[in-house]
Amino acid sequence: MKERFKTSLYLLWRLFKYVLPQWQLVIFALIATMVYSAVQAVPVALTKRLLDDALIKGDKDTLVLLCLISLGAVIVGGIACFIKEYFRQKVLFRAIVNIRQHAGEYILTMSMGYFDKKKVGELMSRLTNDIQSTRQTLDFMTGDIIEAPLTIISALAVALINCWQLTLLSFLTLPLFWLLIVRFGKRVRKYSSKSLVQLAQVTESMQQMISGVRVVKAFGLEKQKAEEFRRENESFFRKVMRMVFTKAMSRSLIETAYMACVVVVVLIGGILVINGTWGLTLGGFGTFFGALATMYLPAKRLSRDYNVVQESLAGCERIFAMLDEKPEIEDAPDAIEIKELRGEIVFEDVWFTYDSGEPALKGVSFTVKPGESLAVVGASGSGKSTIVNLILRFYDPQKGRILIDGIDIKKIKRRSLLRGLAVVTQEPFLFNTSVLENIAYGRIGATREDVENAAKAAKIHEVIMALPEGYNTLVGERGGNLSGGERQRVTIARAILRNPSILLLDEATSNLDSESEKAVQEALSELMKNRTTIVVAHRLSTIAEAKRIIVLEEGRIIEEGTHEELMARNGTYRRMYELQHRPEEVEAKTE
Template sequence: MNIYPRLFDEIRPHWKLLVGSLGFSVLMAAMEMVPASLTRPLIDDAIYGKDWPLLKMLAMSLMVALIFRTISHWARMIFTGLLAHRVLYQVRTKLYEHLQSLSLSFYQNKRTGQIMSRVTNDVAVLEQFIVEGIRESAVNVLRVVIIVAILFHTNWQLTLLTLIPTVPLIWFTRLFQKRIGVSYRQMRRRLADMNSILSDTIGGIRVVQIFGQEEFEAEKFRTKGREFAAAGNATQSMQALYMPSVALAFGAGQVIVWLYGGHEVLQNRLSPGALVMFSGYVSQFYAPVQTLANSANLFANTSASAERIYEILDTEPDIRSQEEPKPMPEMQGSIDLENVSFGYDSSENSIEGLNLHIEPGQMVGLVGPSGSGKSTLVSLITRFYDVKDGAVKIDGHDIREVDLKDLRSNISVVPQEAYLFHGTIRDNIAYGRPDAPFEDVMEAARGANAHDFIMRLSDGYDTHVGERGTKLSGGERQRISIARAILDNPRILILDEATSAVDTESEVAIQTALDRLMLGRTTLAIAHRLSTVKNADKLVVMEQGRIVEEGTHDELITLEDGLYKRLVEMQTKLGSEEAE
């Protein structure tokens, strides 16, 4: 894939900065050549000619060139910096926005560390591309051409001789870059490995410590660290060989100039001034050649990073609104699943031929053994995944036809694992309605039976919850999550084990809150503790991706050999044993 046209598309909107950057670079390169070009008249005419006014004039010219060089040096850095960082900003933001639109299935097949490194490291490579790839390459080609032209004009035999060291220089640089590229890639991979170990074990530090696996994790980290160090050493020793060798080539070029050029001067075929000028240009000549020889490597690096970036940008979300979606601003809240089948991968279906009808405003309890597909069913209603077969309909509309935003803005989910964001309690409750008045936030917290514990915290609603809410207890997190749903005031409310992490006393309190919350809206409550959904208008019992029983508690409890009856009996037995 040729990604360069696309990269230039990113740069095009900032073409003025690019022109500024290139323009000042050319000016700077030109000013860099002035001192060498003045050496000939300085030595031959002013010094040997004992011409003091000319000497002053030439010195003035040198100073002017120096000032212009300084100004253009400053300006080109400003322009290039602005250009690079605008492009980085634009690409990063585009990536992040696109990531937000991608479906769950994308995230389940990628490691967080990988995605993060694309947004941070790979985008950073573009800066190098703009600075070295575009700006320096353009200017270096110009430098080399101009210098070679001047040298040839002065003395073509000497020029050919001084070009000799460029052959090994180019060859050696390309070889070096190929080798060192391998080590750099190795280092990047090891760094990514160390990052994933870090994020994994910091997130799970309690598990690490309680199972006494510090040494095991440290050894994993040390192994990657050693490999990183080895790759780092390899690059260092290559650099150690390369840098002095380059200096050797440069030096050899100068030796040739002085030896052959000096001989020419002795033969009176070249003036001393011309020789000094020659030497000055030669010293400015090798560095751009070296950079140009290196650019193949730079372009390869850029391609690799850009490909990783565009791989994400080109991933279409599986789930999105169709071209002209049906608007659904006023949702009533009836839910229909018609012959729905779904599987996370091609092998096995987690939901199989499922039919379900829920009336607007109904409260439905969803029960069944672990892994029977309850959470999966919920993910289909919120359209985190699309069904493989059949259809999910809300108010009679296939949810694939309605605007995804309308659909989700009418549904709230209190998930199995409450997820809080870094920030205050207030921000977390108001997550779905950031402009909600504080009164409403408190009202929602009261409804979730969270207000009292929040008021006991030192900063009340302004208390920071820590990353993922780790400064709160599991039950507290869950109540914040319920308050968030209450404040959102959805038409359809989905509770996935909403009271699983709270004690019996809070559960009773939350249950009353939930009862209040459920009034007037369609509610689907998943529960392991069957007592919490006993009063549901309808109970749906799932087993292995199918609905096996449906009815009220009173109906299901009378079914001989029914799954629900068995589950209730087991829980009652456990309950009474606990009570004893």
Template sequence: MPEEEKEVQQRSIKSLWTTLMEIFDLSKPYRFRFYAATVATIIASAIWLTVPLGLRELLDAVFESGDADLLNLLAIGLFFLFILQAVFSFTGNYHLEWVGERVITDLRKKVYQHLHRLGFRFFAERRLGEITSRLTNDVGSIRTALTDSLPQLLTITFSLIGSVSLMIMLNWRLSSVIFLTVPVVTIATRYFGKKIRELSRGIQDELADSTAVAEDALSAVRLVKAFVREDYEVDRYQTAVEKLFKTARRKVVLTQLFWSGVGIMFMTTLVIIFWYGGQEVLAGRLTAGDLVAFIIYALNISRSINQSSRLYTAVNSAAGASERIFELLDETPEIEDSPGAKPLKNVKGQVTLENLHFAYEDGRDVLKGISFEGKAGETIALVGPSGAGKTTLLNLLPRFYDPQDGSILIDGQDIRDLKVKSLREKISIVPQEIHLFGTSIKDNILYGKLDATDEEVIRAAKDANAHEFILETEHGYDTPIGERGVKLSGGQRQRLAIARAILKNPAILLLDEATSSLDSESEAQVQEALYRLMQNRTTFVIAHRLSTVQHANRILVLDEGEIVEEGTHLELIEQKGLYSHLYELQFRDLDADSQLNMRF
């Protein structure tokens, strides 16, 4: 059996008690309030147990002694008992709900923080919708287990023990009737609880799948509309939610069958108790007050066992969802600070790669023994065919991944010996596909330096050739730009990304196809901004347009994960190798495009 299947099987057979203990550990910071609330609910339950005895005395006072004063006193006493029970019940339930909401809030923050600690590999292997579902839907399910399970279990247990003890005290023969049903209910609860837990886990998985389908389509709404695939995406989502509905329906059927069966069993038992108890009253072995108290206690036992069965199914449902959260929290960050890691300070920008090897999960080497040295302030271009390993190489510099072999040094220091946060603070990336947040222009620029002044933001925008178009927007720097910057053109988004990078003021700059998707006018503005950004910084540039890298200090030509050529533009042209071949192909294509345009 594969290792992954073994792990899934081990998780699926994890005991319910183990899962509950993991959930209750979350409430440790609030345990005093939690325990006090539990005690309050138990006291409320204890008060409720005295009510049938009070009713017995009340009935016997009316039908036997005829004492009106005793009747009044007992009625007033019962009234105050109800008030006291309500006070303790409110106190206990309020604080339990408070703990539940507080724990869920803490857990959401903890899970979200943990997600940001995980590496690129984790997110590459999972769909965003599934992760979002765990953060929202699954976390909420834990509240049920926390606020409903242990406190209710204690109060139900206390109520059952108290009711049974008082029933035996009233009439042990009559008590034996209800005990016959308890083993049957217990066995049924364990069987149905396991099935419901499995279905609940399936529901959460399918809910995550449907969320992922919606996330995929809505995040690519332009593509969907451009290809007129609205109906296709609606069908995809409807298929996913119909599958979810079928699993949920199976759970509902199973749950209702279980509850209905338990209800019929106890109602039958109550009828027997009522009939047999009536016989005992007629025989003089039981008073009318005793019978009423006994029936109330029997109802209380019925209610408690029914609650416990519902609680068991609810907790199993919550446990199925909570397991997914704990699996997520068990994920270990791929990239972490090593023991004794030091902050990166006073960076000059010298970058050295020594015999670098890297592979993804499939085991095929993407980089094979890459070695070179980039001097501080140099501009180094990476060129080569698609799949040569250029972007992978850039991803290793800020430690988005770690190589399997070899090392990367900045100013002579191995980056694995540096604090990850300090390393990434000295590196800025301007990718081809710019991601902007759906906030204002100013907020997106400030992402480079959160405490920057307005003057610094404006200066960065000017250096990025963005200031003029920003002033032309409706609210200037406070203009919302829509989800992922949809209200801006490609060139405008690129210039905001450059302004963000300028504000960060990095020592090392990574440019990954930063101008490849722009028109000529936008490219000229972006290129000018990039040249300003590159001044006095060590810069790595990936570009398929070889005309944009001619002025690089050095060009590294990669092919199948290896550096096959190295030199300046003129040196590589003279070598008549891969770079020269790619250059000739590009300019031949450009000549063909020019001739085609002339025909029109």
């Protein structure tokens, strides 16, 4: 109980930090809330005079005066209500936007190892559902946590002034209400946490259905995937209904207990009025009862808010748990800024293991001189792409060193390192925006002329100009409005625009047909000129431009040399080449 209370306070404090930057608006809202809460008690405070002096004695002047005062209080309350609600909601939504922005920026700082472990659907659920759930807690923090107590205090003051004995007697029921609120609040938070975890599973299942719709359609898996989604959805329904049942039970018991207390108070108050005990008049009892009713609504909101906040804090826990994770790849305190790379790459006895446990690279060592091109070949799973990932510093090796221009890659600020690198991957990714913007991502601040020159070098300019809106044409989701070869040449144009010292080509043409491959290969040849280039390839026909080749097998370099040297050795490289080419082509290459 004590530990959970501390955790709740800690979460509330962390949320409140997103509210603090808007402290001026918070003060405006607080002042308006104080005014609004105070005037709520005015009509109640006038009830005694209304009954005893105006109605029972028939004093019309007093009746009109009291009504005018009440009307003035209502008008002031209405203005204060607008001010408090407007500023409160502005603070609330700004805080949510800032939390979402912080979470989004945080996600982008994480290393690739983080994304290897996390499911896309789970991350999306945290960035959407969990962040949205914080709205309930923020709503409470900027609203009822201030307004409800102030309203209760105002009404309580009126009740105490009229009959403090009956007021204290009514307070004997408070422990019962507190017990009900706390007991059910614990359960609501527990069930809410479970339902949010399951909602992340539902989001993940939906994301996979949409992302893999081609496979689903091609293999006729509609019923199977729909059934899998139904199971996840039903599991969420069952978990959320446990929370709903607990909240409904809590509200009904609190409501029943309150109404029972009201009946008892009316009975006792009525007897006191009849007997004239404590000088309680009909007007005094009416005022007391009105104050009690005024206290009831905010008290009811607080009891409801307790459950809502417990439900919301489950989402807060998940968000802050995510934000508390540290990136695996960070700049060292003594990391240096490099303005321009020469392009030398050295691997010294590099070992690397993914989370699967089997080493992807085992003692890999090689050197690429500035301006030299190196091809890395091997079977699937031999560690080819891992070399590219390590140069990009998506991961750090567990053993050994990677040097760029003689400097350990860990001692270079990652952003300055990436300025001198460009990568073209097997699956070109385009953002759902214009062709112009997709190419311009290669260099911040690039002009239209720069983009067009890069497109011309990538042999894609004419294709772009033939599009409906030229460079302003939207490429669609993942570049779906372009063919595979066109998408790849757009990414090559992006790399050309970057003007890198080091170029990384990771299976850049493996998914293309012969015609598209030829066009892309021409663009790549232009891009590779005078640049240090590492070409990762499975299809050996794509490494014609490489001056040197290394062959990987199960994470180790087993062969190294030029194409002619490797063909002459009759080793793994020659066998791979023979599998991919006709006998006459092999003979021609070895003559």
